[in-house]
Amino acid sequence: MADLTGVTLDLIRLYGPFALCLFTFLESSMLFPFLPSEVVVPAAAALLVVDGASLAVFVAAASLGGTVGAFVPYLVFSSAGLTEHDGLAEWIRVSPDRVAQGRRWFRRWGQSSVCWGRFLPVLRSVVSIPAGLAGMTPLRFGGYTALGTTGFFAATGGLVYYGRRRSLFAAATSFAAANPLATAAVCLLLLAAALVWVRRRRSRRRRRGPS
Numbered sequence: 523m524a525d526l527t528g529v530t531l532d533l534i535r536l537y538g539p540f541a542l543c544l545f546t547f548l549e550s551s552m553l554f555p556f557l558p559s560e561v562v563v564p565a566a567a568a569l570l571v572v573d574g575a576s577l578a579v580f581v582a583a584a585s586l587g588g589t590v591g592a593f594v595p596y597l598v599f600s601s602a603g604l605t606e607h608d609g610l611a612e613w614i615r616v617s618p619d620r621v622a623q624g625r626r627w628f629r630r631w632g633q634s635s636v637c638w639g640r641f642l643p644v645l646r647s648v649v650s651i652p653a654g655l656a657g658m659t660p661l662r663f664g665g666y667t668a669l670g671t672t673g674f675f676a677a678t679g680g681l682v683y684y685g686r687r688r689s690l691f692a693a694a695t696s697f698a699a700a701n702p703l704a705t706a707a708v709c710l711l712l713l714a715a716a717l718v719w720v721r722r723r724r725s726r727r728r729r730r731g732p733s
Contacts, residue, residue: 543583
């Protein structure tokens with residue numbers, strides 16, 4: 523793992539945003555998920571982000587690769603793709619347990635999990651599979667995926683960049699002040715997740731009835 527991480531970061535150092543875009547595509551597509559984003563992305567941000575412009579390029583490259591890659595398992599496991607892309611499905615490397623976990627998350631939290639699930643290590647890529655199986659529309663899937671993926675990479679890159687010089691709290695506040703749109707997106711995602719959680723709890727209580 524350490525050697526593979528070093529090789530990946532060397533490629534990102536040499537080829538910059540292009541290599542980062544390719545990495546996030548491979549991870550989210552699950553065609554070759556050799557390393558998780560939590561291992562590579564913070565270190566890649568430390569290598570590539572030196573100012574506001576490079577932060578924007580970093581977020582754009584990572585988000586593009588992550589969003590486009592997410593469509594691979596989504597399309598393969600859609601109702602049409604199950605027969606049309608049988609050969610490609612064999613290349614998607616994911617355990618049955620992770621698929622089952624993703625399906626449980628999707629059934630419990632609904633289509634919004636495609637958005638805020640991009641912030642969660644286990645769910646980030648796998649949630650594309652139950653979204654395809656459930657027949658989620660491509661437009662909604664793409665919109666949710668782009669919003670969640672961009673928010674994740676913006677938050678990670680911003681905190682790494684500002685955190686070089688300041689404490690975590692100061693880095694978070696500086697990032698929020700300099701990037702109001704990304705901060706608003708993250709806050710909306712957290713608020714949506716909280717509202718979904720409250721709604722689900724109330725729904726379960728109604729089904730159980732008075733104790």
